[in-house]
């Protein structure tokens with residue numbers, strides 16, 4: 001029986017689940033090696049200062065301590081490269097793997113201790129005497145922008161980079177526009193917060209000079225190259241192994257200081273060293289995200305056509321430009337127009353270094369923020385012009401025949417920075433969202449006071465870029481037991497990758513899914529690979545699998561042709577049987593045949609969709625209840641509706657956390673005030689029960705053989721703007737305009753109180 | 763060092779533990795029951811939850827020495843004879859997990875709840891679940907899975 005597409009498109013149960021449900025998952029903290037030593041890291045307690053001295057003698061003398069390593073022991077301190085979106089001026093702000101001479105944020109590594117037991121390693125940290133001469137903190141970008149005190153003297157500025165996006169002639173459009181409005185917005189610093197903290201286990205074998213590092217994910221091949229270079233050994237002497245991973249969301253798996261320090265320590269003590277981050281460390285050491293301040297302006301005709309958006313965004317980058325520190329600044333200027341036809345754009349973003357934890361990406365980087373700015377402006381304009389906000393958006397969405405359409409040009413940067421929206425039926429999907437949501441009925445409630453709460457609705461649209469990173473590898477090998485081993489460079493961070501990739505491989509080989517043995521993420525599996533980020537794993541890894549499958553079947557055909565002396569083309573495959581010229585073979589008759597293929601793609605995919613929200617606001621407390629939240633998106637082709645649905649729901653709730661709860665706060669000295677889960681609030685099960693999502697495969701992507709588009713971030717992107725608009729809609733009688741996230745009850749309460757007193761004095 | 767003998771997943775086990783070590787670390791490092799995870803070590807996230815004498819307990823907040831003689835169920839003790847329990851099976855069918863890091867603690871918490879209250883409604887389930895953090899799922903599929911698993915607990919209780 002031939003079963004085309006038997007698995008793709010169906011809600012196959014996850015292959016991962018049985019192990020994870022029975023406690024048999026193996027995360028890096030679960031690995032056990034003989035003679036395992038344990039590392040702990042001393043981190044700077046001050047945000048900006050000069051290291052006068054580090055006295056490690058008492059720590060070294062503690063029984064059980066094997067080594068205390070500072071910049072001194074490392075010698076030439078390596079600097080971490082920028083992996084994504086590097087710009088020349090940004091190079092000056094890269095992070096050394098350990099502080100030497102100067103500390104620039106609370107949490108910066110200063111020393112690493114290796115001991116026989118984790119508790120002893122932590123005890124030893126307390127015996128290190130660190131003498132730091134404090135320098136003025138740069139706890140916010142405004143202070144940093146003054147350049148009165150510099151974080152990097154050599155750079156002579158605290159401005160790390162500027163990104164500019166342009167389309168048309170914004171100033172001319174604004175000069176002629178019927179209507180303009182300017183507003184200030186801000187998004188607060190928060191973070192991806194995977195449930196598993198980071199961890200690494202480095203195994204150094206002196207006899208062979210080989211380093212194996214466990215606990216990596218996301219981009220193992222890149223990190224291997226970096227690590228080998230930093231350690232001064234051959235790439236082939238380094239292997240990075242992916243084990244189970246407890247969530248990534250953009251932040252996990254980048255090359256952090258610890259990704260050097262832990263392996264270095266293992267080689268230094270000639271042994272096996274494990275480091276598991278604790279939650280307080282995690283909150284001060286792992287990438288933060290999203291802190292920015294914007295002044296944005298919209299221009300429209302009086303009929304409601306948006307003719308331009310311009311503005312300036314100031315980004316608090318934190319102390320260093322990390323591996324993907326410029327991805328958010330780039331995205332936020334390029335994606336302001338999202339799925340809307342806005343002919344004139346001029347957006348600048350300036351990134352400033354401050355003495356706080358460095359920032360990187362978090363799911364929907366720059367897109368969540370730019371969508372917040374854009375959607376808020378659209379609602380304000382629609383309200384001012386007296387047009388229904390849904391009708392206003394339908395009017396301004398890019399129409400299908402206008403696609404493909406380039407996004408704003410990234411100025412002074414080469415073609416690799418430019419991108420265009422591929423295809424899609426944006427208005428159709430938005431209309432579907434309105435219908436699912438019941439817009440016609442619910443809009444009637446806007447602004448009404450019902451049972452003591454104001455009710456409001458909003459709708460917004462997003463695009464989600466996917467399939468970045470240019471290439472991916474996949475290999476396939478026929479095994480003696482009739483299984484096919486499939487290895488991919490994509491990595492698994494908890495998103496069900498194994499299942500989705502097995503579905504694609506099984507369909508491509510016409511094999512039952514049980515006969516696919518899927519391996520991923522480790523540098524031992526393939527000659528090269530990339531990994532999982534930028535919603536790329538399914539499209540890139542999946543397309544690489546299709547190529548590998550085609551090549552493998554070709555090998556089998558040739559072999560059949562030779563054995564039977566018939567034309568290879570006449571061979572057919574189904575359910576693990578190979579048939580030609582009336583003869584039948586089992587797949588294992590071809591055991592040993594093996595291929596590795598690379599899928600190359602320079603065009604990004606753009607899934608897209610709409611969100612709608614219905615909220616009730618308690619004006620007495622500032623508390624908001626989300627009564628209904630609906631998303632509809634088109635991902636080109638759905639591989640597994642169940643895993644996708646799960647991703648979207650999870651993303652929406654993360655977005656609601658970003659919008660209402662999560663906030664990394666610092667005091668004026670650059671001390672992190674939110675270093676535990678008691679201070680940093682994540683969504684819990686009682687917060688947001690009412691979410692619905694529909695995923696469609698409406699317009700397959702023209703740029704890859706699967707027709708799929710990257711997905712999984714879209715559930716988050718539009719949440720900030722849509723929720724803030726729904727709150728503004730609820731509070732329209734008070735003219736409250738929420739422009740600063742998060743929309744916590746005290747903040748909203750203050751806005752309401754201010755609006756009321758303004759009303760009184762009017 | 764103190765010698766303790768808890769009954770873990772039905773088997774009495776004697777271990778020597780330093781006084782300052784938590785039950786979580788003892789389960790994970792000494793007894794190699796690594797299905798119990800730690801994600802905060804300060805009692806907020808619930809990832810480390812195990813069942814101690816019928817109560818869902820955060821093993822990162824309990825010292826191992828306090829567990830002497832206690833009956834402890836960890837995630838490894840939920841499935842019998844290599845077969846997923848009704849609750850685990852419902853989790854799988856509803857895609858109530860993604861990365862799985864929170865899952866052990868949520869399974870133990872919900873198992874303890876349904877043993878006591880097999881008729882718990884959605885509101886009650888969410889209330890108890892709110893003590894466990896999950897970053898991946900948004901909780902909705904977890905609630906659906908727990909609601910479905912109730913029937914098996916009700917049946918077990920009525921002795922059917």
Ligand code: FES
Pocket residue numbers: 799800801802803804805806807808809810811820821822823
């Ligand atoms: S690890 Fe025990 S509650 Fe978080």
Ligand code: FES
Pocket residue numbers: 195246247494858859860861862863864865895896897898899
């Ligand atoms: S499944 Fe990842 S934290 Fe819950």
